[in-house]
Amino acid sequence: MNIITDNLYGKFSVSPLIHELINSRPFQRLKGIHQGGGIFLVNPKLTLTRHEHSIGVMLLIKLLGGTETEQAAGLLHDISHTAFSHVIDYVFEHAGEDYHEEIFQRILNNSEIPEILSKHGYRLSHLTAQNFNILEQPLPNLCADRIDYALRDLFYAGFITKEEVKNFISAISIHEGRIMVSSIAQAQWFKSKFEILNKDYFAKKEHLYANEKLTEIIKHLLNENVITPTDFETDDAQLLKQIENTVAGKQRIEEIKKFKDFEAYTPGFSLKNRIVDPELYISGVYSRLSQV
Numbered sequence: 001m002n003i004i005t006d007n008l009y010g011k012f013s014v015s016p017l018i019h020e021l022i023n024s025r026p027f028q029r030l031k032g033i034h035q036g037g038g039i040f041l042v043n044p045k046l047t048l049t050r051h052e053h054s055i056g057v058m059l060l061i062k063l064l065g066g067t068e069t070e071q072a073a074g075l076l077h078d079i080s081h082t083a084f085s086h087v088i089d090y091v092f093e094h095a096g097e098d099y100h101e102e103i104f105q106r107i108l109n110n111s112e113i114p115e116i117l118s119k120h121g122y123r124l125s126h127l128t129a130q131n132f133n134i135l136e137q138p139l140p141n142l143c144a145d146r147i148d149y150a151l152r153d154l155f156y157a158g159f160i161t162k163e164e165v166k167n168f169i170s171a172i173s174i175h176e177g178r179i180m181v182s183s184i185a186q187a188q189w190f191k192s193k194f195e196i197l198n199k200d201y202f203a204k205k206e207h208l209y210a211n212e213k214l215t216e217i218i219k220h221l222l223n224e225n226v227i228t229p230t231d232f233e234t235d236d237a238q239l240l241k242q243i244e245n246t247v248a249g250k251q252r253i254e255e256i257k258k259f260k261d262f263e264a265y266t267p268g269f270s271l272k273n274r275i276v277d278p279e280l281y282i283s284g285v286y287s288r289l290s291q292v
Contacts, residue, residue, distance in 0.1 A: 007052065008155060008165050009059050015068055017120040018058065018075060026079055026111040030054060032235030035153065037087040038214035039207045040236075041256050048156045050078045050085065056148040061134050064144070064174050069122065070132040074144055077135060080107040082232035083239040090215040091222065104128075107233070133177045142172070142179040154193055157201050164189070208267040210256055217243060217252045 002019035005011045014022070021027055030051035034040050040047060058075040066074070080100045082088040089097040105128065108114070114124045137143035151168070154160045171186035172179055181187040201207065221227045226249075227242055243249035255261075 004055065006055055006059055008056060008152060008162065009063070009169070012059055012062065014058075014062075015071075017068060017116070017122070018071055020116050020120070021072060021075055021113070022055070024112055024116060026107065026113060027051070027054070027075070029235055030078065030081070032237055033081055033083060033085060034236055035085060035149070036207065036211075037084045038210045038256070041214065041253065042206050042210040042259065046156055048152055050081050053149055053152055054078050056152055057135065057144045060144040060148055060169075061132075063169065064134050064172070064179065066132070066134045066144075069126050070135055072117070072122070073127045073132050074135045076108070076113065076127065077145060079111075079113070080104040083234055083236050084214065084218075084232075087211050087214055087218065088232050090211070091218050103233075134174065134179065137178065142181070144179070147172070147179070150190075150194055150197055153201055154197055157197075159196050159200070160193055203267075205265070205267065206259070206262075209259070209262055209265050212268055213252070213256045217249055221246065221249060 002014050002016065003011055004014055004019075004022065028051070031049055033050040034046075035048040035050055035053055036046055054075055054077065057077060058071050061071050061074045078100070080103050082100060086097050089099050092099055108124060108128070117124060117126070134144050136145055151160070151165050155162070155165060168186050168190060171181055171183040173182060174180070181190070218227070221243060222229075226246055227239070231239055231242060240253070244253055
């Protein structure tokens with residue numbers, strides 16, 4: 001039996017396919033990619049990685065009765081995220097924060113993932129040629145991806161407890177193929193916490209500062225041909241090492257850590273696209289509570 005332990009959801013048994021995908025090289029790379037981009041430079045306690053989030057998404061899908069195929073899709077949905085996550089979207093000025101989606105198919109095709117899937121009776125198209133209702137939904141519907149990143153970011157930032165996570169998870173279920181909240185109190189709790197996530201995490205001045213200044217450094221080194229887009233496909237530690245191997249890069253990373261000129265800093269456009277309206281996010285739940 002293959003047992004994994006998640007920091008939020010506890011211990012679970014997973015299928016041989018899921019176990020092998022977790023131990024694959026491309027998935028293990030996600031251990032070195034911070035969920036919050038460069039936020040760890042100014043707050044070293046915020047160590048949440050794409051690896052943890054991806055396992056969380058897979059486990060939510062499993063908890064909600066999703067198929068093995070959808071669990072695999074959930075596990076791999078962030079497999080192509082670059083070093084520093086969405087910071088690279090700001091480097092390339094991708095307003096939709098979707099650079100990792102543009103390279104998703106290439107990253108999968110050039111990895112050991114297709115071979116692992118084939119070993120267990122699947123093809124890559126089983127994961128990429130269909131939509132999975134539990135994994136992804138457009139706003140205002142809930143989905144495993146949004147639920148996990150919201151709960152996980154809130155927990156790591158100290159805004160919620162494991163007991164609160166447990167209570168909310170126990171209140172969600174699948175109705176007509178969609179995630180619904182069976183308790184108005186829990187829906188209101190999630191709405192209030194999501195407001196906190198937007199205001200005190202995504203829009204926190206220190207976090208915007210770190211990611212915007214990091215974006216500026218990477219843009220500069222990219223224009224100078226010191227680093228290339230291929231370097232973004234490594235992980236945070238490797239790319240940070242390349243940045244700090246330059247005099248200018250090392251100096252500017254230190255300036256971020258020391259909050260140089262922070263008082264005079266005014267947030268630009270860099271991270272505003274990450275902020276969603278919590279009213280919109282949760283509004284679709286209330287009208288359908290009576291159907292659950």
